[in-house]
Amino acid sequence: MRDVARLAEVSIATVSAVTNGTANVSPKRSERVRKAMEALDYHPDQIARSLKTGRTQVVGMILPDVTNPFYPEVIVGAEEVARAARYSVILCNANEDPDQEQQQLNTLFSHRVDGVLIACSDSAISFDRLMRRRFPIVCFDRIPPGFRGDTVSTDNFLGAHQATRHLIDLGHKRIAVLAGRTELSTHSARLEGYRKAMLSAHLPVLDEHWKLVGMQEQAGYEFGHRLFRLPHPPTAVFCTNNKLLLGFVRVMSEVGARCPEQISVVGFDDFAWTENFHPRLTVVAQPARELGRRAMQLLLERVQNKADESLVGPHQVVLKPELRIRESTAIITSMPKPL
Structure with missing residues (x-):
């Protein structure tokens, strides 16, 4: 020096x-x-500096599935805030594995990162030990039940309700839903939003029109085939995540279902391919980059005020989604035919 x-x-x-x-x-x-x-x-010398300041200027970010196109935008927003505050971010991919996720959380803590952002892959992960030590943790997107810390999420119930209501307003009565794992806060809220909209319109939620199919594209593909084999297939489908949507789109192509003339489709999350697909897909768009920004801002606020016993909390930030209506939803002109 x-x-x-x-x-x-x-x-x-x-x-x-x-x-x-x-x-x-x-x-x-x-x-x-x-x-x-x-x-x-x-x-x-980062080690010497951390010993002097009590901070490493490094935070962790644990993601459940980095192949999900929703999360890169969240990462961009989080890193923008971190970089402006001279923080580095260590990214971890849990592969939807709660054991791996718990191990990553413990490893980040043992490596003395200043705090962690986490979108949980399971509700079973334990934060108790770290919370007792006042270790800064912010849960974003997927919030485990009973978590007592800061959270940043999207109003998933509202987004699903708006999507389903849009289909109902177009005259659809047989509306199916491809739902993910309901132990995740995001998907339980989306399924509940769908159900509430259907019940409010006095429409039945038929057993054959919904299923907890999982999170991956193949699950959407397989359940899509089941829907088209029904004697009376649905005239509209709401997919609660982007991978399920991809799987269902494959099925439509294979069976020759014309969208939106025979079947209307709504997805959750907006990406470049939803605009490039023909017809352009109606989606519920989450403010992914803003979600990342707000989560990192909240985490760094906790890091910088860690010793302040009077700091109010926990904070719960809920962002509003936006229904983007495009060409994949319309009034039915012909009924879908069973396979």
Whole structure:
């Protein structure tokens, strides 16, 4: 550090302020310090700094399934906030495995990260030990029942209710739902939103029109085939996640079902392919990037005020989804035929 200060013609305190971001330093001086660091190949000792400040400037982010196209947008939002605060983010993929998820959480804690963002793959994960130690944790998207910490989520009930209501308003009465695992807060709320909209319109929720099919594309594909084999197939389908939607779209293509003339389809989450698909798909769009931003902001607030016993909490942030109506939903012009 002395060599950097000498080359940049500044004080050691100024070098420290630039590397730690602890004080305002003029852009001109900051640039001189950075150029001197590059010239000398100087890298601050993160371990020494963490011992001094009690922070590592690193947080963890545990995702249930990185192949789900919803989560990259969440990551982008979270990293924007972290980068602005000079924090690094360690990403972990739990592969929808609660044991792996618990292990990752414990590992991040033992490596002294300053806090963790987590979207749970199961309701069984335990936070009690870490919460007793006042370790900052924010649950986002999927919230386990009974979690007593900060949360950021989307109003999944509202999104599903709006989607189902839209189909009802178009005159559909036989509306099927491809639902995920209801032990997850997201999918239980979406299934409940669908049911509530159906019951409010005095429409039956038929046993053959809904099933807890899981989370993956193949599950949507297999249940889609079952729906088209019914004597009276549904005229509309609501898919509670993007992978189930992909599976159902494959089935429509295979059986030659014309969308939206014979069957209307609504998905949950919006991506580039939903606009590029023909016809363009009606979806419930979550503010994924904003969800990531808000979750990281909440986590860093907890990290920076960890010792403040008076800090109010826990905070529960709920973001509103948006129903984006496109060409995959319409009034029926002909009935779908069974296979």
